[in-house]
Amino acid sequence: MTRIKLGGGEGISPKWQPYTRKEDMRMWTKEDLQRLVRREVGDCRLIVVSNRQPYVFEMVDGILENMSPPGGLTRAIDPLMQSCNGTWIAEGAGDHFPVDERGNVGVPPEDPSYNMRLVWLTEKEEQGYYYGFSNEGLWPLCHNAFTEPVFNVDDWETYKAVNQKFADTVLNEIGSSDAIVLTQDYHLALLPRLIKQTKPNVITGQFWHIPWPSPDVFRICPWQNELLDGLLGNDLMGFHLSNDCTNFVETVSRTLRARVSSEYNIVDYLNETTLIRPFPISVDFEQICEEAQGSDVNLEMERLTDELGLGDMIVGLGIDRIDYTKGIPHRLRAIERFLEKHPEYHQRVVFVQAGAASRTNIGAYQQLSDQLDELIQRINSRFSKGRWQPIIYMPTSLPSATFMALRRLARFCIVSSLHDGMNLVAKEFVASRFDDDGVLILSPFTGAAQELTEALIVNPYATEEFADAIHESVTMPEYDRRSRMHHMREIVRENNIYKWTSRLLLELMQGTQRTKALQRDHLTAPNR
Numbered sequence: 001m002t003r004i005k006l007g008g009g010e011g012i013s014p015k016w017q018p019y020t021r022k023e024d025m026r027m028w029t030k031e032d033l034q035r036l037v038r039r040e041v042g043d044c045r046l047i048v049v050s051n052r053q054p055y056v057f058e059m060v061d062g063i064l065e066n067m068s069p070p071g072g073l074t075r076a077i078d079p080l081m082q083s084c085n086g087t088w089i090a091e092g093a094g095d096h097f098p099v100d101e102r103g104n105v106g107v108p109p110e111d112p113s114y115n116m117r118l119v120w121l122t123e124k125e126e127q128g129y130y131y132g133f134s135n136e137g138l139w140p141l142c143h144n145a146f147t148e149p150v151f152n153v154d155d156w157e158t159y160k161a162v163n164q165k166f167a168d169t170v171l172n173e174i175g176s177s178d179a180i181v182l183t184q185d186y187h188l189a190l191l192p193r194l195i196k197q198t199k200p201n202v203i204t205g206q207f208w209h210i211p212w213p214s215p216d217v218f219r220i221c222p223w224q225n226e227l228l229d230g231l232l233g234n235d236l237m238g239f240h241l242s243n244d245c246t247n248f249v250e251t252v253s254r255t256l257r258a259r260v261s262s263e264y265n266i267v268d269y270l271n272e273t274t275l276i277r278p279f280p281i282s283v284d285f286e287q288i289c290e291e292a293q294g295s296d297v298n299l300e301m302e303r304l305t306d307e308l309g310l311g312d313m314i315v316g317l318g319i320d321r322i323d324y325t326k327g328i329p330h331r332l333r334a335i336e337r338f339l340e341k342h343p344e345y346h347q348r349v350v351f352v353q354a355g356a357a358s359r360t361n362i363g364a365y366q367q368l369s370d371q372l373d374e375l376i377q378r379i380n381s382r383f384s385k386g387r388w389q390p391i392i393y394m395p396t397s398l399p400s401a402t403f404m405a406l407r408r409l410a411r412f413c414i415v416s417s418l419h420d421g422m423n424l425v426a427k428e429f430v431a432s433r434f435d436d437d438g439v440l441i442l443s444p445f446t447g448a449a450q451e452l453t454e455a456l457i458v459n460p461y462a463t464e465e466f467a468d469a470i471h472e473s474v475t476m477p478e479y480d481r482r483s484r485m486h487h488m489r490e491i492v493r494e495n496n497i498y499k500w501t502s503r504l505l506l507e508l509m510q511g512t513q514r515t516k517a518l519q520r521d522h523l524t525a526p527n528r
Contacts (some may be wrong), residue, residue: 030079033038036502037083040509044203045177048077048085049170049191051130053090053116055107073184073209075284080501082113087173089166091130092118107403119169121162127213128158130187135462141221142210143327144445145420147364150405151222160190162351163230167194174199180508183234185209190226192233196272205236205508206215206277210421212244215251224255232258235512238504240421240447242278249276266515275515279504280447281422285489285496288431292404300405306353307391310409314474316351317410319403319425321358322395324368327416327443328353332375332391334416334466337392339383342471347388349474352406354394369395407432412439412473415446416460422447426455436482439473441466451491454484 007043037046054074081088087421093101099105099118106112121129132155140147157521167187170181179199191203208231218224228251231237239245245265253260258269265276291297305311316335320326335351340470353376359365372393380389407413413429423446430440442455446527458469 014431018512025036025139028496030498030503033079033498033502034083036505037080040505041084041180043178045174045179046081046084047170047173047179047181048081048086048184049166049181049188050077050087050088051089051134051187053118054078054081055105055116056093057105057109057150076501077182077184078280078495079110079284079498080505082108085114085118087115089117089119089169089173090127092120105284112141112418115494117169117173119166121165121359125158125162125165128152128155130164131359131362132186133159136362136364138189139325140364141217142186142213143325144211144213144217147324149220151220153315157222160226162189163188164194167191167198169196170195172201174202176402179203182206182504183507185349190230190478193230196233203508203512205238205504205512206231207235207238207281207440207504208421209240209281211241212239212247212251213418214247215254218247219255227250229257230268231254232267232272232274234274235272236504236508237276238279238507239275240275240278240280241450244421245278264515267363273512275507275512277507277511279507280451280495281424282492282495282497282500283424283427283431284495284498286432288428289434291400291439292408292432292434294401294404296401297404297408300401301408302401304402304405304409306379308350309387310350311348312348314345314348314411315406316349316407316470316473317413317429317431318335318353318355318416319406319413320353320355322355322365322369322372323358324364325418325420327418328368329371329375330460330463331414331416331464332379332464334414334470335391336375336379337384337463337467338470339379341467343437345474346390347385348382350388350392351388352392352410353396354398354403354406355395357395368382383410404432407438408435410438412441412470414441414468414470415443415448417443417446417460418460419443420446424448426452427492430485430488432491433485436486436489437478438485439476439481440485440488441469441473452488453496454487 049461050073052073075131102117104115107114107116132152136150137155141149179196180203186208192206195202195204220228249260249265249267252258252267256269258267260267267274281305283504311437318328318331320328322328339346356487376391376393379391383390407429415423415426417423426440426442426446426448438456440452442452443460444457456469456472458466460466
């Protein structure tokens, strides 16, 4: 295997493993990230582009309040932006916008350290670009959840137009500066090429937060060539898992006239080189652990215990955005089977399913909502006794303290995704359990399952085994629970969000430059 230079030393870079550095061998902190940004970014402008904005402003009782949207994106990228005084460009959302004439607002609001610049879309653009092509087309295409993708030519044209609108905003923001553009996710697949066409010297990277399908699945998309061309405008393409990297490289190899290195996951296309690397995303372990011990969480635990009647109950928990990829019906059927097999746990186990509905104007999501209502009604009708109902459903937006309290109260947490790039719910549950207690039941179809091997790994489609895993979680001795949780907490603690961000930045600034210097004989002949 060929050795190549890795900064100050040497190392081996096979496709399934990112470059190893001394920095990877210890726990990263926010301060470490800030030092790295100053060293690597220097005088360059750092611009992050995403569909979702990192802060949303809304008027509540006459007072302008801000909040971070749910999900891991803001927690992942916000510390990076706070370290470099950059600009985060995103679609405008919310009821009120305290912005200047250019659409900029300083964030975080309490102590601004970078700018958020908003791109405004019409209702028609939002429908075609976001709900249409992105979430009726690309989302099901990339998830093995047996929901057929819908590809509408009008949605595709709108997707292209919105990507151009974002590109125009980015280019305006760059001006004549040296810049680094880090794009997030599948909504903006065309953006990197549009930027490179105008400013070829801009450093471009993109992290794809969802899985990448096999080449045979991706070929379903009528505009696969255009999407791949857009993404190969990046100097660096990042995915959660090495398997996603392999799928992407094989897709390019079969689709475009490109030269690829399957060993090093490098693509040479249009005389440009793109490095493909896995970066398993994570959470801010220390912050979540600290928040879990807050007095507001303790009070919320008391409130929930009283209002939901959880006092003497073994509590199970699911926290998900209501999405057909999350396997929520599968876990409910497993709960039902568990209650059938183990009547001794009637009136002793309560399962709380929390998480807000989303994309409700898409047919597949409406069908899922109806299915969940019917399942929960059936299960509760079958097994309820007196005031006890086995399933408590909370399909609304909840405060952060409520989610944290539920994690603290839970004996077991179920993450039963049918396909997930990572799933940060699993890592958030682990990070919140400072008491080293609790059991995680985890689908093997999540990226998190590759790291959290002390979880009970169970196929969500295998209802009988799933029910047995629930039984194991409620009967597991305390010593075993604590031993498993302690091990998982050490993994999440070490592989935290600052390590993820630092590795992504290092590869973008250093790895891509090394890649451009590789000998062309590392690349295969062009596809014919």
